[in-house]
Amino acid sequence: MNKKGVLIVISGFSGVGKGTVVKKLVEKHGYSLSVSATTRQPRPGEVDGKDYHFKSVAEFRNLIDYNGFIEWAQYVENYYGTPRQYVEEELEKGNNVILEIEVQGAMRIKEQYPDAVLIFLTAPNAQILKTRLEGRGTEDNKVIAKRLKRAYEETDDMQCYDYLVVNDDLDTCVEHVHAVILAEGFKTAENMEYISNMKEELSRIRKEITV
Amino acid sequence: MNKKGVLIVISGFSGVGKGTVVKKLVEKHGYSLSVSATTRQPRPGEVDGKDYHFKSVAEFRNLIDYNGFIEWAQYVENYYGTPRQYVEEELEKGNNVILEIEVQGAMRIKEQYPDAVLIFLTAPNAQILKTRLEGRGTEDNKVIAKRLKRAYEETDDMQCYDYLVVNDDLDTCVEHVHAVILAEGFKTAENMEYISNMKEELSRIRKEITV
Numbered sequence: 001m002n003k004k005g006v007l008i009v010i011s012g013f014s015g016v017g018k019g020t021v022v023k024k025l026v027e028k029h030g031y032s033l034s035v036s037a038t039t040r041q042p043r044p045g046e047v048d049g050k051d052y053h054f055k056s057v058a059e060f061r062n063l064i065d066y067n068g069f070i071e072w073a074q075y076v077e078n079y080y081g082t083p084r085q086y087v088e089e090e091l092e093k094g095n096n097v098i099l100e101i102e103v104q105g106a107m108r109i110k111e112q113y114p115d116a117v118l119i120f121l122t123a124p125n126a127q128i129l130k131t132r133l134e135g136r137g138t139e140d141n142k143v144i145a146k147r148l149k150r151a152y153e154e155t156d157d158m159q160c161y162d163y164l165v166v167n168d169d170l171d172t173c174v175e176h177v178h179a180v181i182l183a184e185g186f187k188t189a190e191n192m193e194y195i196s197n198m199k200e201e202l203s204r205i206r207k208e209i210t211v
Numbered sequence: 212m213n214k215k216g217v218l219i220v221i222s223g224f225s226g227v228g229k230g231t232v233v234k235k236l237v238e239k240h241g242y243s244l245s246v247s248a249t250t251r252q253p254r255p256g257e258v259d260g261k262d263y264h265f266k267s268v269a270e271f272r273n274l275i276d277y278n279g280f281i282e283w284a285q286y287v288e289n290y291y292g293t294p295r296q297y298v299e300e301e302l303e304k305g306n307n308v309i310l311e312i313e314v315q316g317a318m319r320i321k322e323q324y325p326d327a328v329l330i331f332l333t334a335p336n337a338q339i340l341k342t343r344l345e346g347r348g349t350e351d352n353k354v355i356a357k358r359l360k361r362a363y364e365e366t367d368d369m370q371c372y373d374y375l376v377v378n379d380d381l382d383t384c385v386e387h388v389h390a391v392i393l394a395e396g397f398k399t400a401e402n403m404e405y406i407s408n409m410k411e412e413l414s415r416i417r418k419e420i421t422v
Contacts, residue, residue, distance in 0.1 A: 120399075126412035141420050148417035155410040163397040164405065176397065182387060183394035186374040188331075194375065199366040201337035206359035211352045 003193075005032070005095040006184050007087065007113050009106045010177070012121030013151045015133040017167050021121060022100050024174045031181075032090040032097045037063070040078035053083065071101075071108040082109075096181060103157045110160075117184050119177060120161040124168045126151075214404075216243075216306040217395050218298065218324050220317045221388070223332030224362045226344040228378045232332060233311050235385045242392075243301040243308045248274070251289035264294065282312075282319040293320075307392055314368045321371075328395050330388060331372040335379045337362075 008031070012018045026033045037053040039060050048054045055063070060079045064072060072081030082099055090097045099109065109116050123129035129151060133144045158164060163180050167173040184190070219242070223229045237244045248264040250271050259265045266274070271290045275283060283292030293310055301308045310320065320327050334340035340362060344355045369375060374391050378384040395401070 122405075122409065126409055126416045129413075130416055145417055145420045148413060148420070152410065152413040152417060155406055155413065158406050158409075159399055159403070161399050163394065164399055164402050165397050176393060179390035179393040180397055182390040183374065186376050186387065186391055188370055188372050188375055191375045192370070194333075195366055195369050198333065198337055198369075199363065202340075202359060202363040202366065205337045205341055206356055206363060209352050209356045209359070211356050 003094065003190065005091040005093065005097055006181055007091060007109070007116040008096060008098045008181055009109050009116055009118045010098060010100050010121060011103055011106050011118070011161070012167075013123065013129055013154060014147045015129055015136070016121045016123050017132075017170065017173075018100055018121055020170060021167060021173055021177060022098055024170065025098060025177060028174065029178050032086075032095045034082055034087050034090075034097055034099045036101075037069070037081045037083055038078060040080075055079075070112060071105045073105060103154060103160075107157075107160060117163070117181065118161040119163045119165055119180060120158050121167050121173070121177075122158070122164055124166055214305065214396075214401065216302040216304065216308055217392055218302060218320070218327040219307060219309045219392055220320050220327055220329045221309060221311050221332060222314055222317050222329070222372070223378075224334065224340055224365060225358045226340055226347070227332045227334050228343075228381065228384075229311055229332055231381060232378060232384055232388060233309055235381065236309060236388060239385065240389050243297075243306045245293055245298050245301075245308055245310045247312075248280070248292045248294055249289060251291075266290075281323060282316045284316060314365060314371075318368075318371060328374070328392065329372040330374045330376055330391060331369050332378050332384070332388075333369070333375055335377055 010018060010022060022033065025031045035049065035051070035053055037055050037060065039055055039057050042048065042052070042054055046052065057079065060081065063069060063081070063083075068084055069081035070084045070087055072079060082101065082105070087097050087099070101109070106118055110118060123132065130144070130148060133139065133147055165173060165176045165180065221229060221233055233244065236242045246260065246262070246264055248266050248271065250266055250268050253259065253263070253265055257263065268290065271292065274280060274292070274294075279295055280292035281295045281298055283290060293312065293316070298308050298310070312320070317329055321329060334343065341355070341359060344350060344358055350358075376384060376387045376391065
């Protein structure tokens with residue numbers, strides 16, 4: 001069953017641990033991670049090509065003109081985009097590619113790649129999500145309230161996703177996301193070529209037997 | 212995410228190792244296994260209630276009349292059926308139930324339980340399937356030819372299944388089937404109640420924050 005890779009889009013509530021889940025999926029299961037491009041300034045410690053591909057506004061706009069992104073958006077004054085070439089090359093090689101992206105971007109991906117698998121990461125319940133946001137210790141109540149408001153709004157978008165996976169225990173969550181992606185590859189619709197090969201081969205082989 | 216169990220139907224080519232895969236799924240992952248009823252005579256070593264529920268023809272027909280089977284069929288002179296009560300009770304308790312059943316029975320299950328997950332187990336290729344059938348050492352060429360003919364015919368039914376899983380290495384195959392069943396439980400459509408609870412809870416919780 002040799003075929004193209006699966007495009008996996010991961011979104012989720014702020015504070016749910018998307019970044020850590022994605023990192024583990026790459027480390028443990030060898031997924032290819034798409035690195036976004038941005039025009040915002042690197043923060044201390046951020047590495048070009050690893051955290052983001054840092055671009056000037058002129059470079060970014062040029063890439064937009066040349067269809068270099070499979071989706072892009074502007075937030076406040078900065079551009080963010082998903083480079084097309086890396087994603088398409090990896091899928092062609094048969095590698096599974098992960099994009100960590102927010103809801104609007106995920107919808108644009110699904111329009112262009114109907115076979116993309118959209119996974120929404122969530123917390124066991126709202127109280128736990130709140131506790132995790134508070135636990136960071138870096139945000140004041142105003143920021144937490146804003147994030148919970150956004151989470152509330154995002155519940156309406158959750159039904160556009162193919163799967164919801166709860167991040168309760170990190171390792172379990174990683175295995176659950178991995179299970180979803182494995183299962184996608186076993187869908188019958190993904191294996192029609194295998195079926196026709198099997199049929200042809202069985203037709204030939206059964207005639208070779210001397211009875 | 213507390214809900215009903217998943218009904219899993221496992222079929223596959225003769226010689227593909229269905230029985231061993233199912234046994235491992237029960238042992239390792241705690242699935243509930245539905246035991247078929249039959250009117251055929253027990254073979255040496257077969258245990259009533261474990262291998263089959265052995266019934267007289269009169270008992271079996273009575274159960275048919277009382278809607279006691281979710282599917283049944285007659286092969287040669289014997290009846291075979293899947294008892295309704297066990298399956299429905301286990302699903303109600305939230306347990307995942309496995310039925311190992313042939314193609315026609317699987318189709319009848321899907322009609323009654325549209326949410327049932329149909330998995331077809333297959334071999335890496337036809338040559339390997341033939342080698343496995345020969346490897347048993349108990350069958351003459353005539354029987355092997357007959358089984359390969361049936362496998363050939365069954366390739367047309369494979370597309371009615373939701374998933375195809377290759378049994379190359381036994382443990383890997385068991386984990387792949389388990390992944391499929393896990394993934395089914397994460398489908399968004401299966402979790403609409405979770406979404407509405409989350410929305411309600413987030414609405415309440417974000418108003419409790421003093422900013």
